[in-house]
Structure formats: structure tokens, C-alpha cells
Amino acid sequence: AQSVAQPEDQVNVAEGNPLTVKCTYSVSGNPYLFWYVQYPNRGLQFLLKYITGDNLVKGSYGFEAEFNKSQTSFHLKKPSALVSDSALYFCAVVGFQKLVFGTGTRLLVSP
Amino acid sequence: DTEVTQTPKHLVMGMTNKKSLKCEQHMGHRAMYWYKQKAKKPPELMFVYSYEKLSINESVPSRFSPECPNSSLLNLHLHALQPEDSALYLCASSQENRVSYGYTFGSGTRLTVV
Numbered sequence: 001a002q003s004v005a006q007p008e009d010q011v012n013v014a015e016g017n018p019l020t021v022k023c024t025y026s027v028s029g030n031p032y033l034f035w036y037v038q039y040p041n042r043g044l045q046f047l048l049k050y051i052t053g054d055n056l057v058k059g060s061y062g063f064e065a066e067f068n069k070s071q072t073s074f075h076l077k078k079p080s081a082l083v084s085d086s087a088l089y090f091c092a093v094v095g096f097q098k099l100v101f102g103t104g105t106r107l108l109v110s111p
Numbered sequence: 112d113t114e115v116t117q118t119p120k121h122l123v124m125g126m127t128n129k130k131s132l133k134c135e136q137h138m139g140h141r142a143m144y145w146y147k148q149k150a151k152k153p154p155e156l157m158f159v160y161s162y163e164k165l166s167i168n169e170s171v172p173s174r175f176s177p178e179c180p181n182s183s184l185l186n187l188h189l190h191a192l193q194p195e196d197s198a199l200y201l202c203a204s205s206q207e208n209r210v211s212y213g214y215t216f217g218s219g220t221r222l223t224v225v
Binding site: 032034036041042043044045046049051088090094097098099101102103104106 | 115152154156159161166167199211213214215217219221
């Protein structure tokens with residue numbers, strides 16, 4: 001079955017520093033991968049997706065993700081973190097007729 | 112219109128009440144979804160509707176009853192809920208059940224069962 005893993009419950013980073021939120025996947029066939037962000041008491045907002053093509057995917061709010069087939073990873077990155085990036089981040093993979101979500105990583109950006 | 116609208120935003124109900132959650136989208140999406148999300152946990156799929164027909168029921172208890180009256184509207188009818196059903200209920204839609212296009216999520220209904 002398709003699955004994703006987010007090994008870190010929380011990531012702490014200082015404002016202005018680069019950030020990375022990790023995601024690894026396990027799929028049969030080609031992976032369709034997504035990142036979503038969730039602010040408190042809100043729904044999930046789409047950040048970016050990898051279907052095929054360039055391994056570096058650019059998304060909303062300055063985020064990007066690097067698809068690495070050999071390491072089965074799809075890490076989310078941003079060159080310079082903002083306090084407003086503090087939120088819950090979910091990696092997801094397409095399963096059968098549904099998205100399968102990772103457990104989520106809380107990103108805390110300190111001023 | 113690129114939004115999924117959910118009403119109400121907050122709902123408090125007793126265990127003997129009957130209530131409904133509503134979800135609406137006008138993006139022409141033909142697949143709609145209900146998810147349940149507990150605090151600090153990932154969303155869990157409950158139901159999938161494709162072309163107004165129920166295509167997936169993830170073994171959800173019968174006290175949750177979905178309804179898709181038309182291609183733009185999705186309801187979730189609630190009856191005799193338990194306190195452990197308190198959660199954020201998220202609606203989502205996607206293009207013609209092509210999950211690879213990704214979902215558009217609503218902001219959710221925060222449900223508290225007392």
C-alpha cells in the first residue's frame with residue numbers, strides 16, 4: 001500500500017534560516033506526492049505536488065520540494081523561514097482513489 | 112470560484128441531537144470527500160463521492176450519513192454521536208476523481224459532542 005512517513009514531529013528554526021521538513025515515501029509504481037499546510041483551526045492548503053518531470057518542484061509561499069527517487073524522499077524546503085510559516089505540514093501520496101497523509105510535522109519558526 | 116465552503120464553522124451538539132454539516136463547491140469538481148481530523152493528527156478519510164454516487168465508505172459508523180444531492184453539494188448528517196466523535200470535519204473536492212490533481216479543502220467544521 002502507498003504510504004508516506006514524516007520522521008519529525010516538530011522542526012524548530014530561527015527566522016531567516018533555511019528550513020527542511022522531511023518526508024519519505026513507499027509506493028508501488030510512480031509516486032504522486034503532495035505537500036499541504038494547515039494553520040490552527042483551518043483546512044489544509046495545497047503547497048505543491050510532484051507528478052513527473054523536474055525533481056525540484058516550486059510551490060506556493062516560496063516553498064519548494066526535492067524529489068529523490070534513490071532515497072525515496074520528498075523533502076519540503078524554504079531558503080529563508082518566516083514566523084508566519086509556523087504551522088502543521090502534511091506530506092501525502094496518492095493511493096487508491098484517495099490521498100494518504102503522513103502524520104504531520106509541526107514547524108515552529110522563532111523570531 | 113476556487114473554494115470549498117463548509118458550514119457551520121463550529122457546532123456543539125448533544126448525543127441525542129440530529130444535525131447536518133454542509134459542503135459546497137462551484138469548481139465543477141465531480142469528486143467530493145469527507146475527512147475527520149482529530150487534534151494534531153492527519154486527516155482520516157470517511158467517504159468519497161464520485162459523480163454524486165458513493166464510491167468509498169471507510170467503514171464509518173452509521174451514525175454518520177453522507178448525502179450528495181447534486182454535483183456541487185455534499186452533506187454529512189449526524190445522529191446519536193458520541194463524545195469521541197468530536198473533531199474537525201473537512202470536506203474536499205477534486206477534478207473527476209483524479210486524485211493526482213490534488214484536493215481543494217474547505218476550512219472545516221469544528222464539531223463538539225457533549
